[in-house]
Amino acid sequence: MKLKPIGVIRSPYRTREEAPHQGKGISRIELKDEFSEGLRDIESFSHLHVFYWLDRSEGFSLSVRTPWDPEPKGLFATRTPNRPNPIGYSVVRLVERRGNVLTVEGLDAIDGTPVIDIKPYIPKIDSERAGKANSGWLEGKLGRRWNETRDGF
């Protein structure tokens, strides 16, 4: 179970502190030339799933303090980047494709983060199924931070 980078994220964020929580900024995904052919037809989609490797992540704790609640939560009930397998995941809007470069909106990854997979977002299977999803312990809490820890979400 070894991952190989298929490309890299280019973003304005140099550190974890600079990267916004689930940000709305514009980033680029530069795919390696060898995978360029695999992007054919991707511009027909408005949204993509992007999977990346949080290479700045350092270890993990099964109990996590978040910015949203004074009580610690179980790791898998949070979006902390410090995970057993530090896989980053975002839904992004595809702004433009030029050759092997995708311009996307909605990544919060640090510049230089390795990309490991890209899949098309297909509403029929990706959002209809979750049409009635709740927000769990985060219900009503996303608007106001409890503290400024960066680990939590």
Place this chain on the structure above:
Amino acid sequence: MKLKPIGVIRSPYRTREEAPHQGKGISRIELKDEFSEGLRDIESFSHLHVFYWLDRSEGFSLSVRTPWDPEPKGLFATRTPNRPNPIGYSVVRLVERRGNVLTVEGLDAIDGTPVIDIKPYIPKIDSERAGKANSGWLEGKLGRRWNETRDGF
């Protein structure tokens, strides 16, 4: 960039042929005991993102024939399991948690598939953003198959 299994999927599907496309069946996720504490509070969420390793995947081609269209598509414009990094991804409904075992609806993975991450599904960041997503080249095609290849979706 090495992945370690955090658990395993238990499903009724023994082979790729048996596993439904984006199925609606009930599966279990058995987390390793050592990660059990990380599931605390997860039962407050109705839906989860599940990430797994498609260990039955064998190589990949950058041009993919799908069941939905006679024209081959670029790999990253499809959901084929044969990918440079064979990461499986589904949104599932959490039916029940008992200790380190999650019962979920919506996985189409083969019995024994390694689980690599679980994240809470949070509508605010996971579906509002994709509220106007289209279906790309799949628009209008999901209802009828062009052929019976298993590779495509």
